[in-house]
Amino acid sequence: MGARFHNGREYRSGNKVLDAACGTGIVAVDLNEWMLRVGRHCTAREGTTTIEWYQSDITRMPVSDGEFDMVLCQQGLRFFPDKAAALQEMARVLAPGGRLALSVWGRAEKSPHVGIICDVFRDYFGEDSTTIFKVACSLSDPAVLRNLAGDAGFTGISIRSGVKIARHPSPAELLPAYFSAFPVAAQISALPEEERDGMFRCMMTQLVPSTENNGLAVPTENIPQTAEKE
Secondary structure: OOOEOOOOOEOOOOOOEEEEOOOOOOEEEEOOHHHHHHHHHHHHHOOOOOOEEEEOOHHHOOOOOOOEEEEEEEOOHHHOOOHHHHHHHHHHHEEEEEEEEEEEEOOHHHOHHHHHHHHHHHHHHOHHHHHHHHHHOOOOOHHHHHHHHHHOOEEEEEEOOEEEEEEEOOHHHHHHHHHHHOOOHHHHHHOOHHHHHHHHHHHHHHOHHHEEOOEEEEEEEEEEEEEEEO
16 A cells, blocks of 8 residues: 555655554554564564664654654544544654645445454353454444544545455464454464364364465455545
């Protein structure tokens, strides 16, 4: 998403970019220190030394007004408790004419793995363990996204949705790593090894229809949005 916007506008050399809720990643901001550590590790491994890392609340970022030409927020907005304040803060740090590009998950019914994971988690850990997935799909209405961006002062708002295939060559390797950043991670770790392995086998069995050549090929609805600051 960061390299090219869906409306054809590109990142240009010399632009100053903020990645809000960077996770594993420019200036990168995330409240989660673990995600920042992973991001630092990945960029160090690739020899990238030009990224600045900040642990910060998204609504109070330690950067100046109008400091950036572009703000990216990939799969982060849905998890912010105060989404309106987060978008207002993104607008604050953008220069006039600066661009916002964000994306969120779409509808759970268009992403069949969500229901499978929720069913297994519910059986093992109870209903509360599925909350993160309900939150993850909570911005699937494009009208809500448009209103949030407009209320934050953005113009030229463009939104579109589509289902794409998310691929990974090894479900057995992916699933334990994927859930390590989830609130339920401690409960998964606390399971006896045999029970934990059984849980992952249960998921993989139900995900068989979403596999190709022994790897995952999972349909996932994604909603990208771009906008500008006047």
